[in-house]
Amino acid sequence: xxxxxxxxxxxxxxxxxxxxxxxxxxxxxxxxxxxxxxxxxxxxxxxxxxxxxxxxxxxxxxxxxxxxxxxxxxxxxxxxxxxxxxxxxxxxxxxxxxxxxxxxxxxxxxxxxxxxxxxxxxxxxxxxxxxxxxxxxxxxxxxxxxxxxxxxxxxxxxxxxxxxxxxxxxxxxxxxxxxxxxxxxxxxxxxxxxxxxxxxxxxxxxxxxxxxxxxxxxxxxxxxxxxxxxxxxxxxxxxxxxxxxxxxxxxxxxxxxxxxxxxxxxxxxxxxxxxxxxxxxxxxxxxxxxxxxxxxxxxxx
Numbered sequence: 195x196x197x198x199x200x201x202x203x204x205x206x207x208x209x210x211x212x213x214x215x216x217x218x219x220x221x222x223x224x225x226x227x228x229x230x231x232x233x234x235x236x237x238x239x240x241x242x243x244x245x246x247x248x249x250x251x252x253x254x255x256x257x258x259x260x261x262x263x264x265x266x267x268x269x270x271x272x273x274x275x276x277x278x279x280x281x282x283x284x285x286x287x288x289x290x291x292x293x294x295x296x297x298x299x300x301x302x303x304x305x306x307x308x309x310x311x312x313x314x315x316x317x318x319x320x321x322x323x324x325x326x327x328x329x330x331x332x333x334x335x336x337x338x339x340x341x342x343x344x345x346x347x348x349x350x351x352x353x354x355x356x357x358x359x360x361x362x363x364x365x366x367x368x369x370x371x372x373x374x375x376x377x378x379x380x381x382x383x384x385x386x387x388x389x390x391x392x393x394x395x396x397x398x399x400x401x402x403x404x405x406x407x408x409x410x411x412x413x414x415x416x417x418x419x420x421x422x423x424x425x426x427x428x429x430x431x432x433x434x435x436x437x438x439x440x441x442x443x444x445x446x447x448x449x450x451x452x453x454x455x456x457x458x459x460x461x462x463x464x465x466x467x468x469x470x471x472x473x474x475x476x477x478x479x480x481x482x483x484x485x486x487x488x489x490x491x492x493x494x495x
Contacts, residue, residue, distance in 0.1 A: 200225070201348060202256035204249060204272060205293075206234040208430045209319060210262035212326030213292070213352040217260075218243050220351040225255050249275065253282030258348060262292040262319075265438050266299035273303055285311030290345055292317050292333070294373060294435075296442045297363040298449065300336070304362045313341045314362055317349060318369035322416065323430050330354045334372070336365030370446055373439045374457055376413050380436070380477050381463040383417055384484040391490045397421050420478030421492055433480060434473030437464040 203214040204227040211234040218224040224243040229235055239245055246252035249272050253259060259279065261269055269291055273279045279289060289312065291300065297316075304314035315337035325331050332355035335342060342358050349356050359368050390400045401418055404410055416428040440461035447454040467473075467483040485492045 199257045199344070199348060200255060202246070202252045202259035203227070203243075203262070204252065204259065205262035206238060207231075207262070208323040209292075209321075209326045209331075210234075210260075211237070212323060212328070213260065213262065213331070214238050214243070215241060215327065216329040216352040217348060222348065222351065225252050227252055248277040248282075249273075249279045250277045250282035253279045253287060254284070257286065258288045258290060258345060260290045260292055260317075260348075264435065265293055265442070266296040269293060269295055270299060270303065273307070280307070280310070280312075283307070283310055283312045286313075287311075288313045288315060288341055288345060290315045290317050290349075291366075292319055294318050294369050294439050294442070295366050296445060297366040297370075298445070300366050301363045313338070315341050315345060316362060316365035316369075317345070318365055319353075320355075320369075320372060322428065324428070326352065333357070334359045334365045334368045336360055336362045336367075338362070367446065370439065370443045373436075374443050374460070377436050377440060377464065377477070378456065378460045379411075379413055380417060380480055381460045383414070383421075384463070384481040387421055387481050387492050388485045388488050388490060391485060391492050392488060397492050417478045420476070421481055424493065426476040426478055429476055429478050431477050432473060433464055433467050433475055433477060436477055437461065437468045437473070440464055 200223045201217055202225045206214050206226055214226060218241050225246050226235055226238050226243050228245050228247055261272060300316050307314050315335060317333045317335045320332035329352050331353045333349055333353045334357045336359055346356060359365050387397060401422060419425045419428045443457055444461055447457060467480055472483055481492050
């Protein structure tokens with residue numbers, strides 16, 4: 195059962211709905227921010243959550259607020275906007291950013307909020323929407339020891355693996371490294387499948403060789419669900435979000451004076467697909483874009 199913390203949640207989309215559902219079902223008092231997409235909000239209210247009309251109203255009612263939105267511009271707007279969290283903030287409030295964000299922005303927000311007695315933590319996610327619904331996500335948390343102690347029980351409502359990475363900003367740094375690896379694999383898979391098709395190797399043959407080998411992994415399996423059966427549902431993460439994360443990685447590398455030519459190549463692969471109008475499509479569809487650029491289809495009609 196839960197403690198006495200009152201929890202707020204903003205961003206009940208693909209990942210956030212499952213997280214919020216697990217929070218309220220584990221007995222926490224939950225308030226969610228209303229949204230024009232009424233389905234997830236109405237579902238959570240039906241499970242016992244309350245609804246707030248603005249971030250400021252939500253902040254007044256809560257002790258810990260989880261944010262699960264696209265990235266740093268959206269987080270900054272939610273905190274600093276005219277009816278934002280800061281307008282309803284109170285000493286002791288904790289804001290937990292579960293998005294994949296720019297660590298520079300994260301550190302600035304934390305510094306700006308500190309004089310108000312408001313604590314900021316970053317807790318980006320690992321996993322899929324299905325794992326969010328099941329309460330089986332992973333999270334990598336950047337927070338002070340005291341803040342981590344307070345938020346860990348609530349995170350345990352939706353995460354099976356919780357890693358305290360270090361101080362504020364460190365969670366987002368680790369998440370960018372994680373996404374560099376996963377999205378790098380996606381770019382390699384898309385190119386390898388295109389080359390396979392171009393040279394007469396079918397996607398089924400490709401998969402028979404790799405599945406169960408040392409090159410197999412959970413990311414490979416959700417990615418290949420689309421290549422094999424045109425099912426994007428297991429991997430609900432858009433090309434636009436992927437490109438955004440890779441831009442954040444590039445900025446981190448630049449700020450750290452690190453040459454990252456592989457990261458640049460991966461970023462350009464995703465950026466090209468977004469520029470061609472595919473930003474709303476899910477990551478495994480990168481295969482279609484790369485194949486079409488080379489005059490083939492991975493799965494012929």
